[in-house]
Structures are given as C-alpha cells and as structure tokens.
Amino acid sequence: MQTRAVEIVTIGAGIAGLSFARTMAQQGHKVLMLERSRAVGGRCATWRHMDLAMDYGVPFLHGRSPLFWQTVDELIGADVLSGWPYRVEGEGPTCQPRALDPAVRHAALRGGLNSLAKKLAEGIEIIRECEVTGITIHDGQWQLSGEGFLVTADTLVLAAANAESLHLLKDSILAEAASGARALFGLTQSLTCLSLLVCYDAPPSHPAWDLLLPETSSSIQLISNESSKNAQSQKLSFCIQARPAWSRQRLNSSTDEWTRELLYEAAPLLGDWSLKPDWLRPHRWLEARLDSASRLRGPLLQDIAGCKLGIIGEYFDPAGGLEGAFLSGYRLATLLMETK
Ligand SMILES: Cc1cc2nc3c(=O)[nH]c(=O)nc-3n(C[C@H](O)[C@H](O)[C@H](O)COP(=O)(O)OP(=O)(O)OC[C@H]3O[C@@H](n4cnc5c(N)ncnc54)[C@H](O)[C@@H]3O)c2cc1C
Missing domain, CATH: 3.90.660.10 (Polyamine Oxidase; Chain A, domain 2)
Structure with missing residues (x-):
C-alpha cells in the first residue's frame, strides 16, 4: 500500500482541477492531483x-473571460485557431x-483542445490511472483511498463531474456533513x-x-x-x-x-x-x-470537521462549460489563498 501525506489534494485533472492546481502553484502552493485516466483533460478530449x-x-x-483567453494565448500561442469555426x-x-x-x-487549437490541458498540467504532480473510490475524515484529516493507495490531506478539492463527485461524498460522516453540497448536486x-x-x-x-x-x-x-x-x-x-x-x-x-x-x-x-x-x-x-439552467455563482468551500472541502467544475461558475470549469478552479484557488 502506497501512502502519501500532503497539504492539498485534488480528485480529477480536468480543466477545473488543472486550473485550480496551476493557480495554486503560481502562488507557491503544491497540489497533488489524482486522476483516474491515463490522460489529463477529462471532457476536453482529443x-x-x-x-x-x-x-x-x-x-x-x-x-x-479575459483571464481565460489570456491563459489560452499564453500557453498555446500560434497554435490558437482564433475564430474557428470560421x-x-x-x-x-x-x-x-x-x-x-x-x-x-x-477558437480551436491546432493539435487538439487537449493540448490546453497538457499545458496547464506542466509542473504539477499528477498521479494518473489512480481512481479514488473512498473518502473519509480521520483524525482531523481527509483520507482518500483506492486500489493500493492511501492519501491524507488537510484540504480536499473535488473536481470530478457532478454525479461522480456526489457518489464520492457517500460516506456516512460526509453524507451528513456535506449535505448542503449534496443537495446542490441534486439540482443539476x-x-x-x-x-x-x-x-x-x-x-x-x-x-x-x-x-x-x-x-x-x-x-x-x-x-x-x-x-x-x-x-x-x-x-x-x-x-x-x-x-x-x-x-x-x-x-x-x-x-x-x-x-x-x-x-x-x-x-x-x-x-x-x-x-x-x-x-x-x-x-x-x-x-x-x-443543462445550462444548472449553474451556481462560484465554487464551494466548506469546513467539515476542521478539514477544508472545495468543489469545482462547470456547475460552479455562471459561464458554464469549459470556460466555467476553468474559472471555477481559478476562483477556488483565490478563495483558499484569502483564507490562509
Ligand atoms: C461531447 C461534449 C461536448 C461538449 N460541448 C461543449 C461546448 O460546446 N462548450 C463548452 O463550454 N463545453 C462543452 N462541453 C463540456 C466541457 O467539456 C466541460 O464542461 C468541461 O470540460 C468540464 O471540465 P471539468 O474539469 O469540470 O470536468 P471533467 O472534464 O469531467 O474532469 C473531471 C476529471 O475527473 C476525473 N475523475 C472523475 N472521477 C474520479 C475519481 N473517482 N478518481 C480520480 N479521478 C476522477 C475524470 O477522469 C476527469 O479527468 C462538452 C462536453 C462533451 C463531452
């Protein structure tokens, strides 16, 4: 069994999780990302x-969003096919x-949209093919488990798609403590x-x-x-x-x-x-x-038994879609840094 203890862990390396981890890294905070697939990017798939x-x-x-486009232009440069579909x-x-x-x-990206995810992921520690199947709180710490690993952390960021995130909050302690978050997911x-x-x-x-x-x-x-x-x-x-x-x-x-x-x-x-x-x-x-009717104003940041839980993704920003996912990750990082 591999064990790791970190300050911040993220479940999911789609655009929301990557945007969060990159923003944290730019401010000097390390984030460990756990990703079920071999590739990063989630639904931004090529x-x-x-x-x-x-x-x-x-x-x-x-x-x-100017921030979204500034990031795309900075990371992808000449390979941005601005205006596509023409x-x-x-x-x-x-x-x-x-x-x-x-x-x-x-815009489209020459080389596929997934190249944005790959660029966002540069310099971030991501454990791939690592599916989290259990989350609980033990001794004032998050405990994340899956096949052959256990990760403990002070802060957990859920950046999986909604039904997957909801499923992960099923543990009996969490189901009660995170009932607000669960109810919100129920609205999507x-x-x-x-x-x-x-x-x-x-x-x-x-x-x-x-x-x-x-x-x-x-x-x-x-x-x-x-x-x-x-x-x-x-x-x-x-x-x-x-x-x-x-x-x-x-x-x-x-x-x-x-x-x-x-x-x-x-x-x-x-x-x-x-x-x-x-x-x-x-x-x-x-x-x-x-469904475009299902959107919130911002990411969720909650304290559960002394442990921080952040939830991001397209649902957690009014822009929705990929832009919303990106912005929700950025905004959660900003919120977390304000509380440090
Ligand atoms: C066919 C299609 C068309 C779309 N069209 C548009 C469009 O026109 N415009 C638009 O803006 N958006 C569109 N979208 C939606 C857009 O792709 C998403 O809103 C955005 O990519 C969501 O990013 P995310 O990071 O929130 O989630 P995701 O991309 O779903 O990333 C979540 C990640 O979490 C990982 N994960 C999940 N569970 C676990 C677990 N238990 N352990 C470890 N890892 C886990 C997944 O493997 C995934 O990589 C489309 C999506 C699809 C599929």
Whole structure:
C-alpha cells in the first residue's frame, strides 16, 4: 500500500482541477492531483489517429473571460485557431447557448483542445490511472483511498463531474456533513452525449463548413469538421455528436447499433460515401455537460470537521462549460489563498 501525506489534494485533472492546481502553484502552493485516466483533460478530449488530432468532447473553446483567453494565448500561442469555426452551416442549437454569439470569442487549437490541458498540467504532480473510490475524515484529516493507495490531506478539492463527485461524498460522516453540497448536486441535470469520430482517407470532396448544426435532425446535434483544424491533412474527419434525448434513449443499445444509426442519419447531410468510414471511434459520455439552467455563482468551500472541502467544475461558475470549469478552479484557488 502506497501512502502519501500532503497539504492539498485534488480528485480529477480536468480543466477545473488543472486550473485550480496551476493557480495554486503560481502562488507557491503544491497540489497533488489524482486522476483516474491515463490522460489529463477529462471532457476536453482529443484522439490522435495518423496525422490527425480530433476532438471528441468539447469541440471548440468559447467564452468572454479575459483571464481565460489570456491563459489560452499564453500557453498555446500560434497554435490558437482564433475564430474557428470560421464557416457554420445550419441554425440548430449549439451545446452551450450563445457559444457562437458574435460578442463571444471562439477558437480551436491546432493539435487538439487537449493540448490546453497538457499545458496547464506542466509542473504539477499528477498521479494518473489512480481512481479514488473512498473518502473519509480521520483524525482531523481527509483520507482518500483506492486500489493500493492511501492519501491524507488537510484540504480536499473535488473536481470530478457532478454525479461522480456526489457518489464520492457517500460516506456516512460526509453524507451528513456535506449535505448542503449534496443537495446542490441534486439540482443539476447532466446531459448525455453519444459521440462518433469518423475518418475518410480519400474523400470525394471536403465540405464547405467547419461546423454543421442541422435544425431538423432528431438525432444529430452537430457535426464538427475536425480535419479543418488540421489544414495539412488530406484526410477528412468529423465528430458527430448526438442530441441529449436521443443519446439517453440509446444508453442501453449496443455501440454497433447506435454507431450505425448515426452514420445513416449523417449520410443525407454528408453524402452516401460517408456511410463507409476508413476509421471510426465511438464514445459514450454519460455526463457530457450540464443543462445550462444548472449553474451556481462560484465554487464551494466548506469546513467539515476542521478539514477544508472545495468543489469545482462547470456547475460552479455562471459561464458554464469549459470556460466555467476553468474559472471555477481559478476562483477556488483565490478563495483558499484569502483564507490562509
Ligand atoms: C461531447 C461534449 C461536448 C461538449 N460541448 C461543449 C461546448 O460546446 N462548450 C463548452 O463550454 N463545453 C462543452 N462541453 C463540456 C466541457 O467539456 C466541460 O464542461 C468541461 O470540460 C468540464 O471540465 P471539468 O474539469 O469540470 O470536468 P471533467 O472534464 O469531467 O474532469 C473531471 C476529471 O475527473 C476525473 N475523475 C472523475 N472521477 C474520479 C475519481 N473517482 N478518481 C480520480 N479521478 C476522477 C475524470 O477522469 C476527469 O479527468 C462538452 C462536453 C462533451 C463531452
């Protein structure tokens, strides 16, 4: 059993957790991050195939916060494709309301959105493939456990998606002490999303759009032209994202079944040739994003039996989405430093 004792520990190295840890590090505080996956970034997810980097979670960055964009520009520099999606077809709803509002800056990243997560993670200690399955308080300290490890800490920051965070607060002592936080999570509504990456080696043509928002499709919310973020590639690749209700209804269907259905739904929009991709990768996001009605004004910071508990993520900032996740992490770090 590996044991560690630290001052501050974070569960989850998505954008919220990384933004928190980076802000703390800039002020000279070390944070240990525990991440279930091999990669950092969570739903800011990019898959690499041949010479293509394809986003299969959030498809592009958007937001109004100067701090958010200053960080993106500073970390990514010339690889920020400012203004992407340049060409939008269709009037269907975007994932986040006002994502394409002319007053809101938007951008993709050459190399995939996950490169933002990787840059935020530089210099931070992250234990990957480390799933926390139990949290409790013992002798005035947090105790986090999982397969083969035990971490104790004074301050715990929960930066997992909402249902996952709620599940982690199930221990009987915590369930009572953190009842306020649990009640807040109960108010959120997560939206499911089935997403499908497809790639064509020798397409007959490339579409004249970067983002397609079909109004009439009952299944497809959007198709992003991932290859348009990678100008040098001759291949054509898309990420097809299904609508929340359609995705929810198919959670128990086999992957082959819903993949086939999505390809058939996309064919009238793309052309019959699109029915036979050279490569594909389906992904099931159980908690893709929150219903936009479910947002709080700021991160949660609570004292439980003398131990500090911080909770962050897209729900904990009015901006919501990825920008909200980033800002919630920054704001929690600021709050914590004020209380030190
Ligand atoms: C298909 C899709 C489309 C989207 N579209 C948009 C959009 O258009 N605009 C927008 O702004 N946002 C969009 N989003 C939402 C956006 O991606 C999220 O709001 C944002 O990335 C959330 O970041 P986070 O750090 O709060 O959570 P996450 O990214 O979920 O990070 C949480 C991390 O915690 C880890 N974790 C969870 N449980 C444990 C555990 N027990 N132990 C250790 N680690 C754990 C996870 O592995 C994960 O890495 C989309 C998301 C998806 C999936």
